[in-house]
Structures are given as structure tokens and as C-alpha cells.
Amino acid sequence: MDEFEIELKKGFLEEAQQAIGEVEQSFLDLEGNPNDENTINKIFRLAHNLKGSSKAVGFEDMGEFTHAFESFILRIKNKELPVTSQTINMLLRANDHLKMMIAAYVQDLKAEVPYRHLVEEMKNFKIEDVTQTSTSDGNVLEFESPSLGISLEKLEKKSISTPNPASLSDQSIRVSLQKVEKLINYVGEMVILQSVLWEQIQTIDHPILSKAIHQLSKVGREIQDLSMSLRMVPIKPTFQKMVRIVR
Numbered sequence: 001m002d003e004f005e006i007e008l009k010k011g012f013l014e015e016a017q018q019a020i021g022e023v024e025q026s027f028l029d030l031e032g033n034p035n036d037e038n039t040i041n042k043i044f045r046l047a048h049n050l051k052g053s054s055k056a057v058g059f060e061d062m063g064e065f066t067h068a069f070e071s072f073i074l075r076i077k078n079k080e081l082p083v084t085s086q087t088i089n090m091l092l093r094a095n096d097h098l099k100m101m102i103a104a105y106v107q108d109l110k111a112e113v114p115y116r117h118l119v120e121e122m123k124n125f126k127i128e129d130v131t132q133t134s135t136s137d138g139n140v141l142e143f144e145s146p147s148l149g150i151s152l153e154k155l156e157k158k159s160i161s162t163p164n165p166a167s168l169s170d171q172s173i174r175v176s177l178q179k180v181e182k183l184i185n186y187v188g189e190m191v192i193l194q195s196v197l198w199e200q201i202q203t204i205d206h207p208i209l210s211k212a213i214h215q216l217s218k219v220g221r222e223i224q225d226l227s228m229s230l231r232m233v234p235i236k237p238t239f240q241k242m243v244r245i246v247r
Helices: 003-032 037-057 060-077 085-107 116-123 177-201 207-229 236-246
Strands: 131-134 140-143
Touching (some): 003 085, 003 236, 037 060, 060 085, 060 116
């Protein structure tokens, strides 16, 4: 594996991590609004892009898994599968498995993560496979198959509609923390030099130069505030994870 291929794979994994983290909220939104075509299309595009990109950079196992994931989403898109709690459970499990695969590849580009069992579950998934058992209090509980893990949900629960987040016009790119730290250090040195200039200009009667240094100081403060804000961690993803936990 040459250096170019390694960089290509690492770049793909960084983008995939971000995409997988963001799409989880789409699954939860879909559960609240099963007829939202935009959300379904967004999920389908993600799986389609991951399938093509993973195969292109050489992650064949991920390519095969995302192909099955895409086919499962296509069944939802074509109304072959209704959007139920069981369907969302399957989507979330597949998404969690993708996270695990990506994390393994980050540690070792040649890692092997079992996935065929989940591929078979998605291929053979049917709503009627889930059995229902009545409890003593009259509530109906749903039991998934042992291979899916234990999941108990009351059927009489009220549907909670999660509002779609407002679309953001800002686009983002990933920047290494090391580069951000260097930028902040350079800005700090620039601010110190500006202070020295400002002190020196006080002894010189030169209106144009004084105005220019004053303006430079103002721009420097703006750059300093902006560079410091780059280190701030957005709180939105934290609360989005709590939505999954509450579910």
C-alpha cells in the first residue's frame, strides 16, 4: 500500500465519520415523521455515496455492507417496508455497525470486521417476524429476535414528533487541531506586535499612520476572536446523541 493510497483511505474515513455521525439524527427524525421524503432521500444518498466511495478507495467489506444497507433503505423508499420502530431499530443498528467498521479501519487500514450476519438480517428483514406478547397490565410488548438484542417497547406509546433542524447554509471542512493551535499562536504574536506599534505611534504625530495602526488593531482583534472560536466544540451533536439515548 503506497503513501497516496493510505492518504486516500484516511481522507475517506474522516469524511465517513462525520457523515455517519450526522445521519443518525435523520433516522430519529424519520421515526417522528415517516412520510418525510426528504429525510428518506438524504439517508439513501448517504448509503449510496458511502458504497461507491468505500469501494473506490479499497474498503471492499464496507462496500458490500453499505450495498446491503442501501438496498434496505431502498425498500423503505419504495414503500415495500413501513417505517416502524423495528425498521428504525434496524437502521440504527446498521449505522452503529458502520461506525464500528470505520473506527476499526482508523486503527488499522487492513482490519477485518464481521458484517455478513447483519447483511443477512437486512436482506431477510420483515415486520411480521417480530412477535408480540401481552403483559399482565394489558400493554403489548414487542420482542425482537435474540440476535438483535432485547428490545421492549410499549405499542400504546404516544408518537413523539421531532422537528426537522433548520437547514444551515454554512459548509464545513475538517481541519487538524495542530493547525488551529499554530494559527492561534501566530495571532497571539501578531497582537503583541500591534500593541508595540500602538505604543510607539503615541510619540509620533502622524495621523494617517495612527489611523492605519488603529484599524490594524481592530482587524487583529476580530481575527483573534475568530481563531479562538475555532477551538470551541459545538454542543448540538451532544444533544443529538441524547435523543438516541432517550429513545
